[in-house]
Amino acid sequence: MALAVVRDLREYRAPVSKEELAEFETDVLAGFVLARASAGLVDSTIRNDTNHLELIRDWFGRPLWEMEPADADVYFGKVLRDAKPSTRSGRAGALAVFFQFLELRHKVELHNLTGRVVECPLDEMNRPRASVEPQLRIPPSEAEIEELFAGWREELVTCRKFGPAARNCAVARLAADVGLRINEARMLDLDDVRWELGRFGKLNVRHGKGSRRRGPKPRLVPLINGADRNLRWFIEDVWGHFDADHTRPGAPLFPSERRNQDGSCSRATPTSSAGRGPKQPPSTCPPGPGSSPRTCCGTSAPPSSISPA
Secondary structure, three states: OOOOOOOHHHOOOOOOOOOOHHHHHHHHHHHHHHHHHOOOOOOOHHHHHHHHHHOOOOOOOHHHOOOOOOHHHHHHHOOOOOOOOOHHHHHHHHHHHHHHHHHOOOOOHHHHHOOOOOOOOOOOOOOOOOOOOOOOOEEEEEEEEHHHHHHHHHHHHOOOHHHHHHHHHHHHHHHHHHHHHHHHHHHOOOOHEEEOOOOOEEEEEEEOOHHOOOOOOOEEEEEEOOOOHHHHHHHHHHHHHHHHOOOOOOOEEEEEEOOOOOOEEEEEEOOOOOOOOOOOOOOOOOOOOOOOOOHHHHHHOOOOOOOOO
């Protein structure tokens, strides 16, 4: 067996045109999106990552695989110097994941096309750090919570529209009692209230926050801490103010005054006045149109009977 000289075939290969590189860059980005989708990430997460990459690409003016640590120093050290820590860390995370994709899938191909060895421009020296300041959120005391809702009940007496104001109070009280998020509460249907489950009843939260950015995660939430009384009052005495059809499948638990194209009530949105606290000191619970002062907004009076929704 004789030895032979191995020569690099790239010496005899025609240089790659700009059009071919542009097409290859488009194919790489499409493959990146497909790979992230196959990993189970939701569309909003993939869209955020691609938006970050497009912004970096617009600033850089060249394919991202040509980015070097000095370029990353300029971008994150000058361009994003005054940006929020969440923006800096999110953009750096998207860039790092994209270079991981390049190294795993296209490292050899990129070296054959451009002669460059793919390497992430972010390292231990220039990688943006998350804010080191403690983000402490000290919860209010039970007395402060009761003072808040007592004042909110007082405000219902003189409010311009009782239905939306009482709905907002009920949503906030439900979130305080069982820990629901805003979007979890607004996506509840009337049929999601399961009075027959458990001692107090349970909520079928179908749009719960998912872990590891993998989409909604459903769960059952017990109506503890008096949440069952608050919800019974709302369904019995307030829900009918929205002129909604309780027999319609998918009827929202917290409806809006706005209408869908078919005439049905739409869901309340987070941009409404839900979450506005009271303006006056606490007082007694309002009678309201068709409401019961003894069961409003989580007071300790015994609830009235109601059939399962």
